[in-house]
Amino acid sequence: MSVLEKVRPVRTPAAAREPRATDEHGRRIRVWELALRYLLLLAVLALTVGPFLWQLSTSLKGPTEDIFSSPPKFLPGDPTLHNYQRVADTIPVWDYAFNSLKVAAANVVTNCVGSALAGYALARLRYRGRRVATLVFILAMLVPVEGIIIAQFTTMRELGLNNTLIGVVLPGCIGAMNVLLMRNAFLNLPHEIEEAAYVDGANAWQRFLRIALPSVKGTLAVVAIFAFMGAWDDFLWPLIVLSDPSKFTLTIGLNYLHGTFANDERVVAAGTVIAVAPLIALFACLQRYFFRGVGEGAVKG
Amino acid sequence: MASSTVSRVRRHLPTSPWLFAAPGLLVVGVFVLYPFVSTLVNAFTDRRTLIPGRFVGLANFRELLHDDMFWIGLRNSALYVLGVVPALVLLPLLLALLVQKNIPGIGFFRSAFYTPVVASIVVVGLIWVWLLDERGLVNSLLETIGVGRVGFLSDQWLLLLSAMAVTVWKGLGYYMIIYLAALANVPRELHEAAAVDGAGAVRRFLTVTVPAVRSTMVLVGALSSVAAFKVFSEVYLMAGPDGGPAGEDTTLVMLVQRTGTGLTGRVGYASAMSVVVFVVTVGLMLLVLRADRKEEA
Numbered sequence: 001m002s003v004l005e006k007v008r009p010v011r012t013p014a015a016a017r018e019p020r021a022t023d024e025h026g027r028r029i030r031v032w033e034l035a036l037r038y039l040l041l042l043a044v045l046a047l048t049v050g051p052f053l054w055q056l057s058t059s060l061k062g063p064t065e066d067i068f069s070s071p072p073k074f075l076p077g078d079p080t081l082h083n084y085q086r087v088a089d090t091i092p093v094w095d096y097a098f099n100s101l102k103v104a105a106a107n108v109v110t111n112c113v114g115s116a117l118a119g120y121a122l123a124r125l126r127y128r129g130r131r132v133a134t135l136v137f138i139l140a141m142l143v144p145v146e147g148i149i150i151a152q153f154t155t156m157r158e159l160g161l162n163n164t165l166i167g168v169v170l171p172g173c174i175g176a177m178n179v180l181l182m183r184n185a186f187l188n189l190p191h192e193i194e195e196a197a198y199v200d201g202a203n204a205w206q207r208f209l210r211i212a213l214p215s216v217k218g219t220l221a222v223v224a225i226f227a228f229m230g231a232w233d234d235f236l237w238p239l240i241v242l243s244d245p246s247k248f249t250l251t252i253g254l255n256y257l258h259g260t261f262a263n264d265e266r267v268v269a270a271g272t273v274i275a276v277a278p279l280i281a282l283f284a285c286l287q288r289y290f291f292r293g294v295g296e297g298a299v300k301g
Numbered sequence: 302m303a304s305s306t307v308s309r310v311r312r313h314l315p316t317s318p319w320l321f322a323a324p325g326l327l328v329v330g331v332f333v334l335y336p337f338v339s340t341l342v343n344a345f346t347d348r349r350t351l352i353p354g355r356f357v358g359l360a361n362f363r364e365l366l367h368d369d370m371f372w373i374g375l376r377n378s379a380l381y382v383l384g385v386v387p388a389l390v391l392l393p394l395l396l397a398l399l400v401q402k403n404i405p406g407i408g409f410f411r412s413a414f415y416t417p418v419v420a421s422i423v424v425v426g427l428i429w430v431w432l433l434d435e436r437g438l439v440n441s442l443l444e445t446i447g448v449g450r451v452g453f454l455s456d457q458w459l460l461l462l463s464a465m466a467v468t469v470w471k472g473l474g475y476y477m478i479i480y481l482a483a484l485a486n487v488p489r490e491l492h493e494a495a496a497v498d499g500a501g502a503v504r505r506f507l508t509v510t511v512p513a514v515r516s517t518m519v520l521v522g523a524l525s526s527v528a529a530f531k532v533f534s535e536v537y538l539m540a541g542p543d544g545g546p547a548g549e550d551t552t553l554v555m556l557v558q559r560t561g562t563g564l565t566g567r568v569g570y571a572s573a574m575s576v577v578v579f580v581v582t583v584g585l586m587l588l589v590l591r592a593d594r595k596e597e598a
Contacts, residue, residue, distance in 0.1 A: 040399055041410045048414050048473070054438055055428045070441035118325030125318035133322050140329040143337050146531040146554045147578040150561035150571045151336030151343065154350070171332040174325045204317050233421035235534045236554075240562050251423040255538070258427055265431050276424045283419045287412045291478065 052276070059083050059269035067265060083270035087257065090267065092246070093274055096253035099165060100232055103249055106169045107231035108224050114174030115223060116216075119182025120208050124194070134183070140176035146236070153240050167241045168249065172230065178223045185219035186212055221289050225282075232279060250275045340579075343572035350566040361573035371574065373549060374556040377461060377536075381552065382529045382585070384465040385472075389525040390518050392469065393476035398510070400477070401484055411481075415474035422471070426538030429467045430454065433539075454539060457549040464535045464550075471535075472528075476521050483517035484510070516593070523589040527582050533558065553578060 060076040060083070061067050087093045122134050152171050153162075161167035189212060197207050213220075235251045242248055248256065257271050283290070344361055348354025365371045400411050417425060432438050433453040440450040453463045491509045500508065511518075533554040536544070542559070544551030551559075553574065561571025 034404065037399065037402065037404065041407075044396065044399070045410060045413055048417055048470070051428050051432055052416065052420070054432065058431065068436040068441065071445040072438050072441045114324045114328065117321045121318045121321035125321065127318040130318070133326060136326060136334070137329060140333040143333055144527070144531060144578065144582050146533065146557070147575040147582070148333065148336040148340050150557060150566070150568055150575060151340040152332060153562060154339070154343075154348075154568055155332065155336055157350070170328070174328040176325075176329050176333065179325050179329075204321070208321070229419065233423075235421070235423050236558065240558065251421055254423050254427060258430070258538075265434070268427055269431065272424045272427050276420045279419050279421065280416065283416070284412070287415075290415060291411065 052280075055269045056273055058265055059273050061266055063266070083266040084274070086264075086267050087271045087274065090260070091248075091253050091257050091271075093250075093253065093257075093271060095246070096248050096250045097274065099247065100250040103165055103168050103238075104228045104231040106165075107173060108227045110169070110173035111175055111178050111227035112220055112224055115178035115182045116213060116220060117208075118174065118179045119184075120186050120212060122179070122183040123186035124208075124212065125204060137176040137179045137183075141180060145171075149236065149240060152237070156241060162241060163243050163247060165247060165249075168234075168238050169231070171237065172234075175227070175230075178227070181219055181223060182216065185216040189215050218289075221286075225286055225289055228282070229279065340572045340575050343569050344576045346569045346572075347567075348569040348572075350562075350564055350568060354569050357569070361570050364570065365573055365577070370548060370551065370556060371553075374551050374553040374574075375577070377550060378530050378532065378553040378581075380461065381465060381468075381532050382526045384462070385468050385529040386522055386526045388465075388469045389472050389476055389529075390522050393473050393521070394480050394510075394514065394518070396473060396477045397480035397484055398506070401481060411477075414477060417471045418474040420471075422534040423538065425467065425471050426535055429463070429470075430539055433463050455546070457546050460540055460545050460550050461536070464532070464539050467535050467539070468529065468532065472525065476525070479521060480514060480517060483514045487513040519589060519593040523586055526585045526589060530581055530585060531578065 054074070057074060057076055058067055060079040060081075062076070062078050062080045062082060065077050066073075118133075118137070122130065122137070156162050156167045156170070159167075161170065193215070194207050194211055197211050202210070233251065234249075235255070238249050238252050239255070242252055245253075245256065254268075254271050254275055258268050343354065345356055345358060346354030347357045347360070396414065400407055400414065434440070435450060435452060435455070439453070444450055451459070453459050487510065491513065492505060495505045495509050531554050532552050536550055536552050537555055537558075540550040542555075544555055557571050557574045557578065560567050560574065
């Protein structure tokens with residue numbers, strides 16, 4: 001193979017990467033159709049992101065500014081961070097955020113470790129009862145959380161962990177869904193990569209840690225992201241398990257703030273911005289993991 | 302001593318797979334399967350939070366039949382399914398078609414449309430409470446264009462409709478991604494053949510796209526109907542813990558939460574309601590799957 005032949009295939013994709021409007025069949029799109037598409041996209045953008053921006057704008061409006069004006073004023077006349085100070089004066093918002101962070105971080109660690117271990121056992125290890133173990137996780141995945149939440153609450157009371165952050169973390173700390181996700185990831189690995197290590201005398205733990213685990217980092221990242229978001233966003237379970245305001249997570253604290261401060265929307269708005277900003281930042285950094293497998297292939301055109 | 306332990310562990314390797322699975326099995330067993338079984342058992346007792354229950358047979362279920370609040374909850378949860386599911390099956394598909402084409406900046410739009418999915422339901426609920434407030438943005442826009450103010454959060458039915466709209470709004474991006482993945486697998490030859498035959502965009506949508514993503518539509522229907530029936534947060538946040546005017550907007554899961562928690566919680570009675578939640582959820586799944594099979598035949 002000559003050097004020229006090696007170079008050519010590199011150049012073609014480079015040319016194709018230039019911005020070019022094509023449909024899913026690679027054809028060019030007419031200008032009016034393109035304009036219509038952007039118009040629709042902008043309309044949906046206003047509908048999906050607009051409410052967040054309105055909330056941000058409200059949170060920056062000062063006490064003297066009329067937030068009820070008609071027609072509405074979209075930009076704060078004299079932007080101020082005063083409302084964020086007032087949230088902190090009303091509820092210990094930074095403590096709540098820290099509680100949420102602790103719960104979410106614990107959930108990420110336990111879910112990643114627990115479901116990787118169990119997923120590996122279901123996919124790669126041979127033993128009696130493996131099918132039963134798999135079935136247990138499948139059944140657990142099918143049980144709707146809302147239906148068992150009262151029994152989870154009584155179980156937590158029996159364990160004496162009611163009204164603790166550990167109690168918030170425990171029921172979801174190894175999600176059955178995540179175990180099955182990890183199982184599928186391990187199933188898709190070719191057996192050959194582990195066989196060599198097996199022949200060399202590596203035991204199950206060594207094969208798991210050194211060979212299998214590094215190959216499923218992508219799935220592990222997905223589990224981590226969803227574990228973080230799930231814990232940070234959860235509302236119903238912390239609402240049931242936490243009764244002491246000093247232990248609230250951010251979502252429960254916000255609900256509390258909304259209840260006590262419903263008359264000043266600026267303060268509630270500032271609270272919601274505090275709760276949502278870290279998630280949007282996290283999402284912006286990791287968004288390619290959210291669209292894994294979707295962005296590739298035919299969608300790219 | 303230590304070395305002999307190690308060699309024994311090596312020789313008895315077949316036990317180690319259970320060590321891998323043990324944490325997961327333990328958590329799922331204690332916090333999912335045990336509560337599931339105890340829900341089924343408690344449903345036949347008069348257990349309260351601090352008082353162990355006695356077996357009462359079907360008394361809880363008989364009481365449910367005469368409990369107005371239960372019927373209100375069941376009605377609202379069922380209405381929620383009817384209101385939300387068609388919108389969540391259709392709108393995200395249209396949205397997926399809109400963002401499918403590879404035009405400059407499309408990645409930004411896809412991510413932006415996903416933002417409501419990422420935001421926590423409490424944030425979303427509170428944002429919409431403010432937007433739909435008597436003096437909020439939606440009403441001030443309506444007043445500006447001369448429609449006048451609407452009591453979205455004070456009327457029983459408008460409140461339920463508003464909550465449904467919020468559920469749809471939050472779910473759009475999530476189901477859009479599922480449809481995008483499905484659309485990626487539609488063979489382009491089908492579209493080309495239809496285009497050659499002179500089929501317009503609407504016709505191609507109905508004759509090519511819809512049949513090709515039909516199984517995904519069924520999946521979205523199943524997922525969204527089960528989720529809609531179990532709705533809690535949106536309505537709780539928009540209507541308040543007591544479920545709006547005279548509790549008329551209470552949903553079934555709100556009722557479970559209200560009845561079964563707290564120091565005086567009626568665990569047995571709430572468990573009986575939870576059993577209804579299980580039965581309807583499983584029923585919805587079977588219904589959707591059955592409809593799927595019928596159409597295939």
